[in-house]
Amino acid sequence: MKDFKEISLRNLNKSFGTTQVLHDFNLTLKKGEFVTLLGPSGCGKSTVLNCIAGLTPITSGKIYIDEECIDDGIHTVPAEKRGFGMVFQNYALFPHLNVFNNIAFGLQLKKLPRPVIAEKVANALRMVHLEGYENKFPSQMSGGEQQRVAIARCIVMEPRLLMLDEPLSNLDAKLRIDMRYELKSLHEKLQITSIYVTHDQQEALALSDRIVVMKNGRIQQVGTPEEVYFRPANLFVADFMGFRNIWPGVIEEILPGGEVIVEVKGLKLKAAGSLVGRERREAPHGAMGVGAPVFTAIRPEDVQLGEGPANRLACRIEVVEYLGQLNQAAALMENGVRLDLRTDERIKAGERCGAWIPPERILLFPGRRDEAHEPA
Amino acid sequence: MERKLNISGILFFVAILIYLVNICGILGTVVFNSISKGWYSGIFPQHFTLEWYRYMANEHDLPQLLLATFTVTIVVVFVSLLIAFPTAYGLARYDFRLKGALLSALLLPMIVPPMAYGIPLATVLYRFHLATRLSGVIVANLVPIVPFMILILTPFIEQIGVNLEAAARILGASKVQTFFRVLVPLSLPGILTAGILAVVRTISMFELTFLVAGPKSQTIVVALYSDAYAAGARPPQAIDALAVVYFLIAMICLIVALKFTSPTQMVFKVK
Amino acid sequence: MNRRNLWLFFLPSLAFLVLLFVYPFLNGLYLGLTDAEGNFTLGNFTAFFGDPWERRTIWVTLKIALPATLINVLLAIPFAYYMRRGLRGEKVITFFLILPITLGTVLVSEGMLTYMGPKGWLNQFLMATGIVKGPVQFTHNYLGVLLSLVIQGFPFAFLMLLGYISGIDPNLERAAQMLGATKWQIFHRIIFPLVAPGIAIAFCLNFVMAFSVFPSAVLLGQPSGPTRVISIAAYQWAFEKFDFNMGSAIAMTMALIELLVIMLVMIWRQRIYKGASIVGKG
Numbered sequence: 001m002k003d004f005k006e007i008s009l010r011n012l013n014k015s016f017g018t019t020q021v022l023h024d025f026n027l028t029l030k031k032g033e034f035v036t037l038l039g040p041s042g043c044g045k046s047t048v049l050n051c052i053a054g055l056t057p058i059t060s061g062k063i064y065i066d067e068e069c070i071d072d073g074i075h076t077v078p079a080e081k082r083g084f085g086m087v088f089q090n091y092a093l094f095p096h097l098n099v100f101n102n103i104a105f106g107l108q109l110k111k112l113p114r115p116v117i118a119e120k121v122a123n124a125l126r127m128v129h130l131e132g133y134e135n136k137f138p139s140q141m142s143g144g145e146q147q148r149v150a151i152a153r154c155i156v157m158e159p160r161l162l163m164l165d166e167p168l169s170n171l172d173a174k175l176r177i178d179m180r181y182e183l184k185s186l187h188e189k190l191q192i193t194s195i196y197v198t199h200d201q202q203e204a205l206a207l208s209d210r211i212v213v214m215k216n217g218r219i220q221q222v223g224t225p226e227e228v229y230f231r232p233a234n235l236f237v238a239d240f241m242g243f244r245n246i247w248p249g250v251i252e253e254i255l256p257g258g259e260v261i262v263e264v265k266g267l268k269l270k271a272a273g274s275l276v277g278r279e280r281r282e283a284p285h286g287a288m289g290v291g292a293p294v295f296t297a298i299r300p301e302d303v304q305l306g307e308g309p310a311n312r313l314a315c316r317i318e319v320v321e322y323l324g325q326l327n328q329a330a331a332l333m334e335n336g337v338r339l340d341l342r343t344d345e346r347i348k349a350g351e352r353c354g355a356w357i358p359p360e361r362i363l364l365f366p367g368r369r370d371e372a373h374e375p376a
Numbered sequence: 377m378e379r380k381l382n383i384s385g386i387l388f389f390v391a392i393l394i395y396l397v398n399i400c401g402i403l404g405t406v407v408f409n410s411i412s413k414g415w416y417s418g419i420f421p422q423h424f425t426l427e428w429y430r431y432m433a434n435e436h437d438l439p440q441l442l443l444a445t446f447t448v449t450i451v452v453v454f455v456s457l458l459i460a461f462p463t464a465y466g467l468a469r470y471d472f473r474l475k476g477a478l479l480s481a482l483l484l485p486m487i488v489p490p491m492a493y494g495i496p497l498a499t500v501l502y503r504f505h506l507a508t509r510l511s512g513v514i515v516a517n518l519v520p521i522v523p524f525m526i527l528i529l530t531p532f533i534e535q536i537g538v539n540l541e542a543a544a545r546i547l548g549a550s551k552v553q554t555f556f557r558v559l560v561p562l563s564l565p566g567i568l569t570a571g572i573l574a575v576v577r578t579i580s581m582f583e584l585t586f587l588v589a590g591p592k593s594q595t596i597v598v599a600l601y602s603d604a605y606a607a608g609a610r611p612p613q614a615i616d617a618l619a620v621v622y623f624l625i626a627m628i629c630l631i632v633a634l635k636f637t638s639p640t641q642m643v644f645k646v647k
Numbered sequence: 648m649n650r651r652n653l654w655l656f657f658l659p660s661l662a663f664l665v666l667l668f669v670y671p672f673l674n675g676l677y678l679g680l681t682d683a684e685g686n687f688t689l690g691n692f693t694a695f696f697g698d699p700w701e702r703r704t705i706w707v708t709l710k711i712a713l714p715a716t717l718i719n720v721l722l723a724i725p726f727a728y729y730m731r732r733g734l735r736g737e738k739v740i741t742f743f744l745i746l747p748i749t750l751g752t753v754l755v756s757e758g759m760l761t762y763m764g765p766k767g768w769l770n771q772f773l774m775a776t777g778i779v780k781g782p783v784q785f786t787h788n789y790l791g792v793l794l795s796l797v798i799q800g801f802p803f804a805f806l807m808l809l810g811y812i813s814g815i816d817p818n819l820e821r822a823a824q825m826l827g828a829t830k831w832q833i834f835h836r837i838i839f840p841l842v843a844p845g846i847a848i849a850f851c852l853n854f855v856m857a858f859s860v861f862p863s864a865v866l867l868g869q870p871s872g873p874t875r876v877i878s879i880a881a882y883q884w885a886f887e888k889f890d891f892n893m894g895s896a897i898a899m900t901m902a903l904i905e906l907l908v909i910m911l912v913m914i915w916r917q918r919i920y921k922g923a924s925i926v927g928k929g
Contacts, residue, residue, distance in 0.1 A: 055821050079824045086825040092818035096840045105836075106826030157826060388729045396743045399798070401768050402758035403746075409761050417766055459659040466656030482660055485668050487851065487909065489859030491878040492902040493668065496675025499891050519667050522660060580751035582862055587886070601753045604760075604866050612761065619757050623750065630749045639741040639806055 004065045004160060006030050007052070007193070012061035014047055014217075021047050022217045025061070029161070029195060034187050036196045036204040038228075039214035040240070045197045047217075049163050052195065053086055054079035065160075085159030089166040091150040093138040099125075099149050100134040106157045124156040127186065144175045151183075155190065162194040168203060180206055201241055205229060213237045235295050235365040243297035243363065244340040251292045251364075260364060262294060265335040269296065269311050271362035288366055297363040300328065303341035308356030315339050317351045331355075406623065410616035428617040435610065436599060436618065445595040445625070447510060448585070449578045452517045453571050459518075460525035460570070465559075467526070468533035483523045490520065490583035498587040508590025516584040521577060525570045532566025533559075565636075572633045579626055596622045672902075679896035691896035701897075704877040705904065711789065711864070711876065712857035715796035720850050723804035728838065731812045744802035756795055756866040760786055763794070791867035792874050796857050803856070804849045811845030812838065840919060847916035851909045858905050877901050 007029045014022035021044045029035055037045035050056035052063060054070075054077065063071040070077040093102050101108075103124055107117045125131055128148035138146055147167060154162060164183075168176045184207055187194055198204055204211050205225045213220040213228060213236075221233035232238035239246060249264035259272045288294070315331035318338075327347055331339045341355065410428055412421030432438075467479065485493065497516055498507060506512035540562065544554045560567075582597045589598050600622055603615045682688045695701045730737065747755050763769050763785035770782040785791055815838065823833045861878045868874025881901060885894025 053821075053825060055824065079821075080827045080829060084825065086822065088818045088822060090816065090818060092816060092822035094819060094823070094837060105823070105828075109827045109832060153822075153826070384729060388726065391726070392740055395801075396740070398762075398769070399743050399746060402755060402762045402798075403750075405762040405768060406754070406758045419768070419771065459663050462656040462658075463660040466653060470653055470656075472653060478657065482664060485664075487855055488902055489855045489878075489905065491859040491861055491881065492898050492905065493672060493675075495881055495885050495894050495898040496678070497667065497671040499678065499885070499895065500671045500674055515667065518663065522663055526660065576749050580749055582751055582753055583859070587882075597751055597753050600757065601862055601866075604753065604757050615757065616761070619754055623754060626750050626754070630745070633749075634742065634745075639745040 044217035085154035302361035464529035727808035795863035
């Protein structure tokens, strides 16, 4: 199958009946890249995958491999001729075939000579550490083993593009992390262009070169894991990436240095998050001026206990969860707003304590409560 | 579900349409014939009459026929439920050696055709003087219905969490209370499904009833067959009048059944 | 419930099975192997197989039952495959399919007599559209019996296979497609092996129905000649000539032939589906 430099999706739209599930979706995948589509269930991420695969016809838009259009909604290269591979959430192993025949399935259809098939299958099995499993049937294997077979069945075809649809979501917690490492090392080794779908931001951060955050069929942000983690483009992404302290407030003052004073139910916070400036440039005129309604976004781990230089507040600890190295706690501030925090200090429910938030850790997003994005 | 209409789609719908038209044709002629007067040619009869229904009611003791049909059906359904429910429960809840063998043995009456075991069964029933009586017809009809019930009920009971029974016991319910307050209400959908499907099957069961029924214990289908068999003895319109009566009863049962079940369920599925 | 008392659950149905199925069956076997005085004899069987008129019924029945079963199952496979993901109008279609099954052979046969008779709607239509010149004889012959078996057997096979095919995980088809399989390859390498057990069972149950065809063979065929099937022979001996020994012998022969065919089908099923214990997801 011919190699390529990039795959680009241009203005993809997809409707099922009257409901539109993808709106003008644009994305370019470079060769060798690992891109993750991240979003809550029903955001259209699997639909994107199925459109690229050719399993779901697109309503409008175009899909290009370099200069060649493989799908414009009318002329479509069928899925079996695209040379892509897909790993399914439930693995989709053929229950009537043993491991060898499952992995050899695609090769047999290509009518490759038997010794070649045997060698390729053996290689693929070695790659996923399943030597000696050739004669087992899917029903005789654990979920993790089935997952490896599904991956081997895909990479044995040397696909131009590897698509993985929530491949880890059916595994238990420990296995999920093990398989994550293996996927990563497999990608380092083979450098197959990969597109990965998940709703788990940990997985996305751990695996990807680039993350595409989606909601309701629209792209919210495209960026490297660092960008998405530290500089979410909007409130939805912030919420999804773990900024749990999202409070409605009003801009009270804009300081000459670009810092902003926000009032949240009587509490005055100084915010200097790097996003403030960007938002001011991009937001509609006046949206980030004095008196504008905003939302703050603060990660629990950025809340510091004790005395600090700015944004001091008093609170009472309500609930403490022990997470090993850290304690996660929910506290109530004096203005009655809930504060989520994480600390390695020992705290107890009922305790009163002081806390502070570094101004550069407070992000602001424009918006009123009634316009607020539904939390993920 | 989206699918462009292609050649296979057109073929599918044309074939299904031909099938449906013929089914409607078969049933339609029966209905029209039963209310026609002198319909020897033409697409539709020229004159309509209800005299064939009167004729048919005179020839047959209709209330007796209906009574026999309903008695047989209702008793068969209840007795087969009583026999099948414990078995279905045992199959759903316990694993044991020979479970597969037991299941195959219980389902055996479903793969042997009614004519093959009906004749020996009728012979036995005649010997015990049960044949030609209602009780004989009931007993004969149980044979295919009990396995059918077991097959339908077992998955329904499997669905009920074992924990629910355990929870009831922990909350202080006795075995009997658990059975009547937890198990029976929860398996009611299954019981209803199995019951209504058994009604449909019993009403249309011909062979077994035919082999053991006497004049006073025959059901409508058997009476209809006897009329059709002795075709020259009665005008065909009168036979069709009886057919319509049977048709209406079966249709009502079918429509009620479809409220509770899907058609694929009515055709049993064996693993 | 104590495990030791487990058998109590099965007591009612086992008692039922023994009393109403096993005992009559054994009794039938005994009757078939004895004469009217109760002496052991193979006379009933030799009489049946020795008389060409009686022996013929086996061949006549197979000649009706096998083609009917094959038509039903082979037609049902593509139709069920096409409808596996649902369709618009599915409810109407399945309603009309379930109709002839629930109404029973007798009503369908009675309706066919008029509908397909020389002056029936079907012949009127065929002549009006010029497909045929004179009326086609659909009833009182082999064709009538065959048609009645298809009208009832096809929906049965179809609905059964639909249950099996729609139970196959749709991702399996997608996975095969992504690995380069064409539509035909998907059907023949994935779907067919996975529904083979269903096909085998649909075939068996359809054959059971077709092989014991009785009312339609009498009403729609020529019960005294070309469509004198084996169940007619058994019935006549038992209930018209009141020779229960001979009737039982024929009924036993019938059951035996049928179990033989079922065994052959099950052997085929084993061969085509090696991983017999593995069932598709979903």
